[in-house]
Amino acid sequence: xxxxxxxxxxxxxxxxxxxxxxxxxRIVPQAELVQTGERDYFSIQSASQSPxxxxxxxxxxxxxxxxxxxxxxxxxxxxxxxxxxxxxxxxIDFDMGPKFDGIRVEGGKENQVFVTNATGDYLLHPxxxxxxAFESGAPVRIQHDFSGIR
Numbered sequence: 001x002x003x004x005x006x007x008x009x010x011x012x013x014x015x016x017x018x019x020x021x022x023x024x025x026r027i028v029p030q031a032e033l034v035q036t037g038e039r040d041y042f043s044i045q046s047a048s049q050s051p052x053x054x055x056x057x058x059x060x061x062x063x064x065x066x067x068x069x070x071x072x073x074x075x076x077x078x079x080x081x082x083x084x085x086x087x088x089x090x091x092i093d094f095d096m097g098p099k100f101d102g103i104r105v106e107g108g109k110e111n112q113v114f115v116t117n118a119t120g121d122y123l124l125h126p127x128x129x130x131x132x133a134f135e136s137g138a139p140v141r142i143q144h145d146f147s148g149i150r
Contacts, residue, residue: 001014001015001016001090001091001092001093002014002015002016002036002090002091002092002093003015003079003088003089003090004036004042004046004088004089004090004091005087005088006046006086006087006088006089008035009035009037009038010035010036010037010038010039010042010046011033011034011035011036011037012028012033012034012035012036013033013088014027014028014033015027015028015032015033016028039058040056040058041054041056041058041074041076041091042089044056045076045077045078045086045089045091046078046086046088046089047086048078048086049078049080049084049085049086050078051077051078051080052077052078053075053076053077054075054076054077055073055074055075055076056073056074056076057071057072057073057074057096057117057123058071058072058074058132058135059071059072059132059135060072060093070095070096070097071095071096071097071100071123071131071132072093072094072095072096073093073094073096074091074092074093075091075092075093075094076089076090076091076092077089077090100115100123100124103115103124104124104126108126112126113126114126114142116141116142119134119139119141120141120142120143120149121133121134121139121140121141122140122141122142125140
């Protein structure tokens, strides 16, 4: 869970994660808080002037100190001042890696399973090298593989 301010490039003001002993929740030390202003979920939420929840999925970038990046589901809502302008955002992140692995295993027994975002970029694909390709600037979309899908 994070509270991110609009000022200072979208700097985290508070983050609670499960990287404490044995996966226990911990309040992240100030020295480990990062700027998130360049991330899509931040720019979308911080521009909103209505308290509407938004959901996005992307590969974890900030705060990743060990191991491969993991798909995170971000559920966020803007935090507004009385005038209606955004002051910050509140975000809850969910690690989708285990869910995607389960879908890949169970769905792959008899079917091919694909999960895409709104533009058709693969988030889950039987070939993991095709997932999140848009993050590196070379999108691989379902429309490329199935011409009937728009």
